[in-house]
Amino acid sequence: MLMAVLFFAACNPVEDASYALGDMTPVKAEDVSFTITPSAKSPNIVTLTNTTPHKGVISVVWTVDVKGDLQTFFKDKIELTLPEAGDYPVMLTIYNPDGTAVSKNSTLKIANSDFSLVSSEAYINLTGGMENPAGKVWVFDQYNNFAKEVADATGKNVKGHMGLGPQGSFGQEWWGAAPNDKGTWKMYDFKFNFIQAGVKLNITTAGEGYGRKASAASVGGFSISSTSGDDAFFPYDGGAYTFSIDETGANPILKLSGNAFMGYYCGSQEYEVFYQTDKVMALRVNNTVEGQDWVFVYTLQELNVPPPPVVKEPKAVPLSEDFEGATPKVILTHDAMGDKSAVVDNPLPVPLNTSNKVYRYQKPAEFYSNMRFTAADYKFDLTKQNKIKIKVFIPSYNDYTTDYATAGSWISNAKLQPQLAIKLQNSEHPAPWETQTEIVKADLVKDKWIELTYDFSGVASRTDYDRIVIQFGAEGHAGPGFFFFDDFTFSE
16 A cells, blocks of 8 residues: 655754753753644645744654554654655654653544555656555666666766766765776665555665765764765665655655665755666765765666676787876776875976876875776787886975874884885786786885886786775875875887
């Protein structure tokens, strides 16, 4: 049976102008109040607003009995869409600063059913409709099987199953995840089961949730257990929720109840559906906390399969990147890099490097920051191509004297180093650093452009390498710093 759609609009806790820090006056039971306002669009859409007068800091909890299914919400104002006629018990509970709780009960009476509210194409694509009582199970497009489909259909810069770009871009200009990029996390264990009957969302996880450090605790209320760069990790077991789809705007808005989120929390339970079929959907989150767009691509669980293995044959494919073009010629992905890593103006355009644009490399307070290029469909033929050249600028303003925190006792030098390491790795190896070849150029001169050559002819017999890693400052310590590079080439 189709039971209900529940969604809510967030607003700030109610506080009046006379509130003063330290006022612990509890709300009395007789003072608890709320209004019930039907929408002009449909009498089956109702807004509940907490109007309880108070001076102290309180917590607000709504409990709505939807045909025996108790739903809870934690905002002062909630909007309920109730397609099925019937009586819906509602209770507003106020938790006072002193630990006491007071409540008020009422009953919403919906006179007539209006199932048209949940029978649109957007609902049916998401759930399979009423004829599919088990609903559909969605997961991240882990292997990027459908990212290109989304990009081609929308014209947006969508590179992978998750990523971010400028606010309002609906794209991943700044970063897009490679296939299985978060394989070391438990993110791909998330399953999102959307069911039309009762418009229910059941989320299952492996016990861990992920999101933005800037908003996971302060906005979402999650208890962060650890962080890495801008990522936050917290216990999260999923749960039973409800959802709704608001189709009044240019794109449908998927709204989730409670603290539900679609695998990576970015400060909101509202997702703009800017691409949707019965097999694929792309969601955009407007991360207002950090001024970003986050874009996620999902597919049905049964379609999330790894592509057939690619047999990479050795090839000599020259690489060159000078950062002058609007589109990069060499795709460099980031590992634990700072958010100021970007193409910027040349800080010192002198004869050795008069380029207009260079790359600013920000090593944050992370142990293993780097950038890397991975050949998609070939291995490096080092018998024909084994020289990497690069121009670098090492600023003197970095702190090269402080001993920073280290990843472990095996790190012999805890200082930021004026150096550049370049490594060749096998991306298909489960621990690629174990079989890598690394060349380090240390004690580099500061405050001037210099050109470095990395000669890998000594490992020309290796046929397993397909990845180049660029790493400034040395690894294993938390020393931050900025570096610049330009005119990267990989050739004979």
